[in-house]
């Protein structure tokens with residue numbers, strides 16, 4: 009384990025010890041060891057970070073920069089992160105147990121996000137508005153929201169921070185980041201990269217700590233103008249209600265229970281690849297996992313048989329081994345959740361086709377077999393609740409209308425997949441699914457240019473693309489009098 013000296017909060021451009029003078033261990037889910045100490049930031053640290061961010065966004069050189077100059081800081085950060093990507097990926101493997109090949113892929117892509125938003129920084133502009141009053145010239149200006157409190161989860165730590173940090177900075181805000189307590193090491197490494205990129209003091213601050221301490225303090229702080237949250241729907245609902253007390257803006261990227269629908273006319277080989285990756289990538293710990301597989305009755309049995317055979321061949325093992333395809337679950341809590349849903353599905357009368365059991369590899373007992381249940385009713389808990397693990401619910405349907413009805417009969421609305429060779433059906437069904445992102449004949453793609461976000465209990469607001477930067481901008485409308493005099497309304 010590293011010493012406490014290695015790990016500090018990043019506030020106002022300096023690496024500082026937490027005012028609690030306490031650190032907690034971050035557990036490697038594969039070895040079970042606490043491999044690094046994380047500073048326990050508390051309310052006093054959040055106060056300092058928010059004050060620094062407030063100063064930075066409203067009174068410092070950051071506020072006076074041109075939009076082009078701001079963008080250049082993001083380009084610099086992209087270059088620094090490109091050099092450090094491998095190291096950051098390895099840290100995240102230790103923190104959440106995801107396979108190194110997935111984490112390397114993410115870290116290779118992350119600089120592109122900073123470059124995209126760096127380029128977008130000086131393309132932000134207001135409009136000239138045509139009004140029905142001929143003697144007035146009206147235009148809008150786009151301004152930063154102010155201090156952004158970013159709160160993020162553990163499943164793709166730096167990628168999910170990047171989806172907030174890059175647009176928030178490009179829009180001219182200052183950020184206080186509170187990463188998940190289970191995966192904070194790479195957020196502190198990101199702070200080092202920000203420091204090396206030379207951002208002005210206070211523009212980016214990282215306060216690690218528990219949700220109930222540092223997180224709560226950030227959400228209730230009166231100088232925070234916006235909370236951008238990614239995490240579970242229950243936590244999101246609570247945070248939104250707390251943030252509402254001080255009228256903060258919020259954006260919420262929450263959970264999902266996404267339908268992945270295979271029609272009988274689909275290219276079944278491709279659909280199999282998509283179904284497999286949709287649920288078992290990241291050990292199922294993905295917000296957009298295709299965790300409800302809707303199969304047409306004509307192909308159901310054959311598809312399930314082949315899918316189960318493929319699932320059984322997935323290579324489980326040491327997440328730092330490049331050949332490993334599925335790592336352990338990220339924490340004991342996550343492991344217990346997965347086990348409990350397997351019991352729930354069995355009790356509901358679903359058929360266990362494959363998996364269903366824990367596996368011990370090299371002494372690590374947090375692995376779980378890729379698991380598939382058929383005969384799942386869409387009203388069952390396995391079909392309605394997010395497991396966030398490698399457990400697939402297969403639901404049979406007869407008609408297109410029935411597939412759409414099942415797809416939408418859930419509280420979430422994050423994403424969905426449609427597999428068909430019929431172009432008309434592809435458009436019809438994509439349009440009918442109430443979710444923020446639909447993939448047709450592919451599953452799980454994202455890009456810095458393409459917005460994504462949730463409907464219903466999957467949240468509100470959009471990340472990525474031009475929509476993503478709008479979340480961090482205020483619109484101000486300016487009315488200019490063109491006449492020499494003004495009317496005396498009291499004459």
Ligand code: NAD
Nearest residue numbers: 160161162187188219223224239240243261262263264295
């Ligand atoms: P979580 O809600 O438990 O925690 C997320 C963050 O919130 C952590 O940083 C935590 O410390 C903080 N937090 C917890 N309680 C808080 C409080 N009272 N006040 C302030 N902050 C608090 O989520 P999790 O279980 O770590 O993450 C998994 C969830 O995230 C899943 O539901 C998943 O679907 C969702 N997720 C969504 C997206 C998306 O883009 N929609 C992406 C990834 C994950």
